Amino acid sequence: MGDQSRFVTLRGGERVPALGQGTWHMGEDRRRAAEEASALRLGIELGMTLIDTAEMYGSGAAEEVVARAADGVRDKLFIVSKVYPHNASRTSVIAACERSLKRLATDRIDLYLLHWRGSIPLAETLEGFQRLRRDGKIRYYGVSNFDRGDMAEWTALDGGDTVAADQVLYNLDRRGPEWDLVPWCREHSIAIMAYTPLGTGGMLRNPALAEVARRHGATPAQIALAWLLRQEGTIVIPKASRLEHVRENRGALDAALAAEDLAAIDRAFAPPKGKTSLGML
Numbered sequence: 001m002g003d004q005s006r007f008v009t010l011r012g013g014e015r016v017p018a019l020g021q022g023t024w025h026m027g028e029d030r031r032r033a034a035e036e037a038s039a040l041r042l043g044i045e046l047g048m049t050l051i052d053t054a055e056m057y058g059s060g061a062a063e064e065v066v067a068r069a070a071d072g073v074r075d076k077l078f079i080v081s082k083v084y085p086h087n088a089s090r091t092s093v094i095a096a097c098e099r100s101l102k103r104l105a106t107d108r109i110d111l112y113l114l115h116w117r118g119s120i121p122l123a124e125t126l127e128g129f130q131r132l133r134r135d136g137k138i139r140y141y142g143v144s145n146f147d148r149g150d151m152a153e154w155t156a157l158d159g160g161d162t163v164a165a166d167q168v169l170y171n172l173d174r175r176g177p178e179w180d181l182v183p184w185c186r187e188h189s190i191a192i193m194a195y196t197p198l199g200t201g202g203m204l205r206n207p208a209l210a211e212v213a214r215r216h217g218a219t220p221a222q223i224a225l226a227w228l229l230r231q232e233g234t235i236v237i238p239k240a241s242r243l244e245h246v247r248e249n250r251g252a253l254d255a256a257l258a259a260e261d262l263a264a265i266d267r268a269f270a271p272p273k274g275k276t277s278l279g280m281l
C-alpha cells in the first residue's frame, strides 16, 4: 500500500495516520474500561495513533478511557474530540472544551469538531474554535455530519476556510458522500473522516466482499477498511474494544486492492447515481 493510504496530509502540511481508532460506546460500562483502554493502547503500539472521541460518548467516560490509553504516550497521539451542538456557542464551547481537556488529561486537543449542526449559528461556533486555537487548547478544528451545502456555508464564513476535516458516515454500504461531498472536500484540502467504516447490519457478510477477502487471504472487515483507506484524503476510524479486532483492523493497511477487486466491490455496493442526503447515526 502506498504512503498516500497510510497518511493523510492536513491543510498546512501535517501528516496524520489514515487509520485511526474510534471510541463510541467505550466507557459506558465502567467494568470494561480497562479492557477498552488496553485495546486502544494496542492500537497505538500498532501505529493507529489517531484516536476519535467525543464529549457525548459515555457522557464523557470515553474521553477518560482515551486518557488511560494515552498515559505516557500523549505526545505520539493525534486526539480528535467533538462538542455537542448545544454546547457550541461562542462561550459554552470554551467551557465544553475545558471539560474535555480535563477528562482527556491533556493540555490540547489536536482536532476539535462540531459533532453535528444544531441551532447555534455556525459563525458563533467558529469564533469559539478560533479563540480555543489562539489559546493553544486545540490545534485544528472541523465539523461532523456536514453535507456539501453546510460545508459551503461554513467555508464562506470569515476564517471558515481553515476547517480541517468533515467526519461523516461513509462505508461500502453508504457511498452517498462520493457524489459531491468527498470530491469537494478533496478539492478544498479538507480531510474526510469516515465513521462507522465497518457498516451496520449485514455489510460484512456480503458474498462479493467475502470473495475479495478470500483472494487476499484477508477478512471482509479488512477489505472494507482497505477500500476506504485507498481513497486520498480519507481518515478511517474503526472502533474495536477486542484485541483481536484491533490486530485485524491494523492488517487492513496490508491489503492492496487491484482493479478486479474494485470492480467486484462496485458491482456489490453500487456507487451513487445522484445526490442523496447525508446519512447520520
Ligand SMILES: NC(=O)c1ccc[n+]([C@@H]2O[C@H](COP(=O)([O-])OP(=O)(O)OC[C@H]3O[C@@H](n4cnc5c(N)ncnc54)[C@H](OP(=O)(O)O)[C@@H]3O)[C@@H](O)[C@H]2O)c1
Residues within 6 Å of the ligand: 021, 022, 023, 024, 025, 052, 053, 115, 144, 145, 167, 168, 194, 195, 196, 197, 198, 199, 221, 222, 237, 238, 239, 240, 241, 242, 244, 245, 246, 248, 249, 281
Ligand atoms: N461523528 C459522528 O456522528 C459519529 C457517528 C458514529 C461513529 N463515529 C466515530 O466513528 C467510530 C467508528 O464507528 P462505529 O463505532 O459506529 O462503527 P465501526 O467502527 O464501523 O464498528 C464498530 C463495531 O465493529 C466491531 N469490530 C471492530 N473491528 C472488527 C473487525 N475487524 N471485525 C468485525 N467486527 C469488528 C466492534 O466490536 P468490538 O468493539 O467488540 O471490538 C464494534 O462492535 C466511532 O467509534 C466513533 O469514534 C462518529
